Amino acid sequence: MELDKNKAGWSKEQMAQNVALDIPDGSYVNLGIGMPELVAGFVPEGREVIYHTENGLLGMGPEPEEGKEDPELINAGKKYVTAIQGACYFHHADSFTMIRGRHIDVCVLGAYEVSERGDLANWSTGKPGAVPAVGGAMDLVAGVRNIFVITKHITKQGKPKIVQNCQLPLTGKGVVKRIYTNLAILEVTQEGLVVNKMAPGLGFDELQEHTDAPLTMASSSKKSR
Amino acid sequence: MELDKNKAGWSKEQMAQNVALDIPDGSYVNLGIGMPELVAGFVPEGREVIYHTENGLLGMGPEPEEGKEDPELINAGKKYVTAIQGACYFHHADSFTMIRGRHIDVCVLGAYEVSERGDLANWSTGKPGAVPAVGGAMDLVAGVRNIFVITKHITKQGKPKIVQNCQLPLTGKGVVKRIYTNLAILEVTQEGLVVNKMAPGLGFDELQEHTDAPLTMASSSKKSR
Amino acid sequence: MINKLVPSLAEAVNGVKDGSVIMISGFGEAGSPIELIHALIDQGAKDLTIVSNNTGSGHVGIASLIEHRRVRKMICSFPRTTNSVVFPELYSQGEIELELVPQGTLAERIRAGGAGIPAFYTPTSVGTPLEEGKETRVFDGQTYLMEHGIKADFSLVKCEAADRYGNLVYNKTARNFGPIMCTAAETTIVQARGMVELGELDPEAVVTPGIFVQRIVEINHPLDESKLVSENWRYPWN
Amino acid sequence: MINKLVPSLAEAVNGVKDGSVIMISGFGEAGSPIELIHALIDQGAKDLTIVSNNTGSGHVGIASLIEHRRVRKMICSFPRTTNSVVFPELYSQGEIELELVPQGTLAERIRAGGAGIPAFYTPTSVGTPLEEGKETRVFDGQTYLMEHGIKADFSLVKCEAADRYGNLVYNKTARNFGPIMCTAAETTIVQARGMVELGELDPEAVVTPGIFVQRIVEINHPLDESKLVSENWRYPWN
Numbered sequence: 001m002e003l004d005k006n007k008a009g010w011s012k013e014q015m016a017q018n019v020a021l022d023i024p025d026g027s028y029v030n031l032g033i034g035m036p037e038l039v040a041g042f043v044p045e046g047r048e049v050i051y052h053t054e055n056g057l058l059g060m061g062p063e064p065e066e067g068k069e070d071p072e073l074i075n076a077g078k079k080y081v082t083a084i085q086g087a088c089y090f091h092h093a094d095s096f097t098m099i100r101g102r103h104i105d106v107c108v109l110g111a112y113e114v115s116e117r118g119d120l121a122n123w124s125t126g127k128p129g130a131v132p133a134v135g136g137a138m139d140l141v142a143g144v145r146n147i148f149v150i151t152k153h154i155t156k157q158g159k160p161k162i163v164q165n166c167q168l169p170l171t172g173k174g175v176v177k178r179i180y181t182n183l184a185i186l187e188v189t190q191e192g193l194v195v196n197k198m199a200p201g202l203g204f205d206e207l208q209e210h211t212d213a214p215l216t217m218a219s220s221s222k223k224s225r
Numbered sequence: 226m227e228l229d230k231n232k233a234g235w236s237k238e239q240m241a242q243n244v245a246l247d248i249p250d251g252s253y254v255n256l257g258i259g260m261p262e263l264v265a266g267f268v269p270e271g272r273e274v275i276y277h278t279e280n281g282l283l284g285m286g287p288e289p290e291e292g293k294e295d296p297e298l299i300n301a302g303k304k305y306v307t308a309i310q311g312a313c314y315f316h317h318a319d320s321f322t323m324i325r326g327r328h329i330d331v332c333v334l335g336a337y338e339v340s341e342r343g344d345l346a347n348w349s350t351g352k353p354g355a356v357p358a359v360g361g362a363m364d365l366v367a368g369v370r371n372i373f374v375i376t377k378h379i380t381k382q383g384k385p386k387i388v389q390n391c392q393l394p395l396t397g398k399g400v401v402k403r404i405y406t407n408l409a410i411l412e413v414t415q416e417g418l419v420v421n422k423m424a425p426g427l428g429f430d431e432l433q434e435h436t437d438a439p440l441t442m443a444s445s446s447k448k449s450r
Numbered sequence: 451m452i453n454k455l456v457p458s459l460a461e462a463v464n465g466v467k468d469g470s471v472i473m474i475s476g477f478g479e480a481g482s483p484i485e486l487i488h489a490l491i492d493q494g495a496k497d498l499t500i501v502s503n504n505t506g507s508g509h510v511g512i513a514s515l516i517e518h519r520r521v522r523k524m525i526c527s528f529p530r531t532t533n534s535v536v537f538p539e540l541y542s543q544g545e546i547e548l549e550l551v552p553q554g555t556l557a558e559r560i561r562a563g564g565a566g567i568p569a570f571y572t573p574t575s576v577g578t579p580l581e582e583g584k585e586t587r588v589f590d591g592q593t594y595l596m597e598h599g600i601k602a603d604f605s606l607v608k609c610e611a612a613d614r615y616g617n618l619v620y621n622k623t624a625r626n627f628g629p630i631m632c633t634a635a636e637t638t639i640v641q642a643r644g645m646v647e648l649g650e651l652d653p654e655a656v657v658t659p660g661i662f663v664q665r666i667v668e669i670n671h672p673l674d675e676s677k678l679v680s681e682n683w684r685y686p687w688n
Numbered sequence: 689m690i691n692k693l694v695p696s697l698a699e700a701v702n703g704v705k706d707g708s709v710i711m712i713s714g715f716g717e718a719g720s721p722i723e724l725i726h727a728l729i730d731q732g733a734k735d736l737t738i739v740s741n742n743t744g745s746g747h748v749g750i751a752s753l754i755e756h757r758r759v760r761k762m763i764c765s766f767p768r769t770t771n772s773v774v775f776p777e778l779y780s781q782g783e784i785e786l787e788l789v790p791q792g793t794l795a796e797r798i799r800a801g802g803a804g805i806p807a808f809y810t811p812t813s814v815g816t817p818l819e820e821g822k823e824t825r826v827f828d829g830q831t832y833l834m835e836h837g838i839k840a841d842f843s844l845v846k847c848e849a850a851d852r853y854g855n856l857v858y859n860k861t862a863r864n865f866g867p868i869m870c871t872a873a874e875t876t877i878v879q880a881r882g883m884v885e886l887g888e889l890d891p892e893a894v895v896t897p898g899i900f901v902q903r904i905v906e907i908n909h910p911l912d913e914s915k916l917v918s919e920n921w922r923y924p925w926n
Binding site for chain 3: 278279280281282295296297298299300303308314315316317318320321324325344349354356357358359360361362363364367368394395396397398399
């Protein structure tokens with residue numbers, strides 16, 4: 001059975017909302033560049049979440065209005081941002097004290113590959129000759145208490161991104177706690193990958209078919225909401 | 226020949242002045258507790274010296290006027306001090322970054338014993354049962370570029386404080402650069418202790434007699450000024 | 451909503467257990483969170499390991515905590531200060547342990563604990579009795595000691611002003627160990643001389659970012675510890 | 689009298705030698721001391737090792753320094769940014785060395801260099817290709833890598849305001865690597881948007897204490913690097 005795996009399941013926004021629902025009130029959160037940034041738009045009413053950006057700001061706010069951009073107020077992706085009331089600035093060593101010292105509660109990252117043991121590959125495509133660039137990714141996965149990955153379940157070429165063993169250079173070993181894809185929410189456990197939730201209309205067999213690692217259903221998992 | 230070694234030679238104030246003359250304009254200086262503190266009073270006209278106190282202040286000023294003491298503005302000896310214009314406060318890790326990172330130019334310390342190789346003993350009398358207390362002394366001698374010792378040449382009991390080998394527990398090994406006593410100014414060199422200057426009226430033999438390590442005269446040394 | 455302010459000293463120190471490791475800010479009396487320490491005495495936890503630069507003066511603050519036999523071990527740089535009577539007596543009787551650490555090494559070990567650094571090398575105390583039992587290693591021809599990061603279950607810290615996120619500023623040399631201790635504890639408990647609204651602290655001048663603080667109690671008029679010591683007060687007051 | 693202000697950019701970068709190790713502040717364009725970098729190009733030193741988070745954009749700033757073949761080696765975390773063309777080309781031709789360091793490890797190595805710490809252990813990059821050739825060690829059951837402090841001959845840093853003692857404050861996220869780089873160089877050279885009188889900077893809010901700064905040059909209206917890049921400017925301007 002063929003389904004259009006890239007269009008099937010949850011939209012990007014629904015994926016971001018799935019992540020946002022799992023971030024408790026009062027959390028300190030670092031959002032990776034790209035899809036992770038969408039999470040900030042879906043914090044449920046009544047929760048207060050504080051965003052950290054590793055280039056030296058705690059209390060990052062949304063994009064500035066047009067014309068109010070400040071080249072000295074940017075995020076880790078070098079985009080213009082704002083600072084909320086109660087924000088503060090600090091230097092890079094202090095910023096990574098927050099990260100390496102396990103003070104950040106949640107980091108949401110994209111992925112090229114995630115293994116069933118929570119290994120993450122998201123910094124290098126491994127192509128020979130390409131300029132390697134790691135930024136803060138390895139620090140984040142080594143230091144943040146909860147690493148959540150948000151990613152399409154399969155590549156544009158239809159290859160599973162959730163695998164038994166990563167083929168690409170690792171960002172960190174056994175670091176991912178939960179994976180949010182367009183098809184499912186997966187928990188990385190000692191016993192392997194557990195399906196917490198599946199996108200509406202999707203069957204377990206279909207999900208397994210597009211995943212290169214054995215899945216088990218969580219006893220309490222719901223097929224959709 | 227007997228001279229009253231404790232009264233002979235330079236006064237405390239003259240010793241402090243001898244030290245102050247050797248501190249260049251623009252130096253960052255940490256003064257130990259006690260006699261070293263006198264040095265601040267003798268900075269020559271036209272020189273600007275900035276005092277560091279390891280409990281978190283760069284730009285320490287003199288004692289406050291009576292009635293203006295602030296229990297939250299103290300020095301490493303826990304005495305009330307003031308802050309000059311251009312001072313700044315910082316936490317203990319940053320303060321010892323200045324020390325351990327070799328950013329402080331000069332530290333003036335007292336001593337129980339100094340060896341001819343520049344070993345310093347100034348933190349423990351070695352008495353059994355006494356409570357050992359080290360404070361920042363070991364950090365200062367390990368990190369500051371120039372360690373100057375200011376001390377009486379002999380103890381109240383008439384024993385030399387400048388010795389071939391320290392008997393008391395060390396604060397640091399080979400750390401002292403220059404020794405300012407009431408009788409002489411001694412340089413610690415690869416070849417041993419060199420007399421830079423002697424107190425007025427004192428002979429070399431007399432000085433040697435009260436020093437438990439061989440001395441040599443610096444070729445340019447003056448007997449007094 | 452994030453609001454780290456707790457209504458009482460008792461709630462602030464709630465949860466400290468027998469055997470906890472506790473960092474206490476202050477250099478002498480400057481920056482010592484005396485109200486939190488007294489609340490900890492009232493709370494009753496014992497067998498504590500205390501990390502603090504000194505061992506307290508007279509019979510209040512840390513000295514009183516020690517006098518009440520709540521402290522198994524002190525980790526500090528200068529246990530002997532003027533008016534320090536309680537610790538020396540117990541120490542000479544062998545009734546309290548001491549881990550003596552040079553002040554800069556103590557500061558760096560606390561910072562390392564907070565920054566996820568398990569160990570580092572330092573030139574301090576090489577060739578002295580305090581290198582005993584420690585690993586040495588040569589880098590570029592110079593010998594260094596390996597020292598370990600320290601983490602705490604709780605830090606008790608005094609500051610000048612705080613907002614509900616836990617952003618802190620300090621006063622003059624009362625800052626000392628506060629900022630690094632905030633980073634190194636599972637639960638950091640702060641007594642603030644005043645609470646301010648979010649945004650009142652200049653974001654460029656916040657010393658402790660709120661992420662390092664879990665609980666704040668407002669103590670507008672903290673006791674003057676030096677005065678209590680010189681007047682020979684004892685805690686509890688009766 | 690202490691006065692670290694120097695009258696010109698040329699005097700500010702005086703003394704840089706072939707083969708020097710130079711730290712350059714900035715995260716992308718924010719905090720990059722573009723006038724000092726251009727002065728360094730004019731000065732002519734080559735065979736440099738540059739420690740900076742990125743490798744520059746377009747044909748100005750660090751990118752221009754690299755394009756002029758002054759840089760033997762880059763130590764950085766993210767050499768590939770939007771509009772980064774110069775470095776990738778030289779790198780693919782094998783004409784420039786790269787030491788790739790995770791951003792937090794880079795920051796900590798610089799801080800360690802400034803703090804007299806020759807080496808430390810970190811959990812970052814364990815189990816990845818970047819652990820290659822590095823010593824590992826287990827503390828409390830977890831594996832860490834040993835990393836070395838980095839020192840520089842010179843640091844080039846941009847700040848917001850300075851006084852004649854060298855006390856500095858920064859602007860927002862342009863602070864980034866500046867404060868730690870100031871601590872890690874034999875000679876720290878700062879470009880300040882404005883000079884202020886002694887005492888004008890709040891002593892509680894100084895970010896870089898003057899002890900870490902040797903020379904300051906005042907550049908009231910620094911170039912907007914992003915704009916230069918988007919308009920495809922090249923340094924030198926002709």
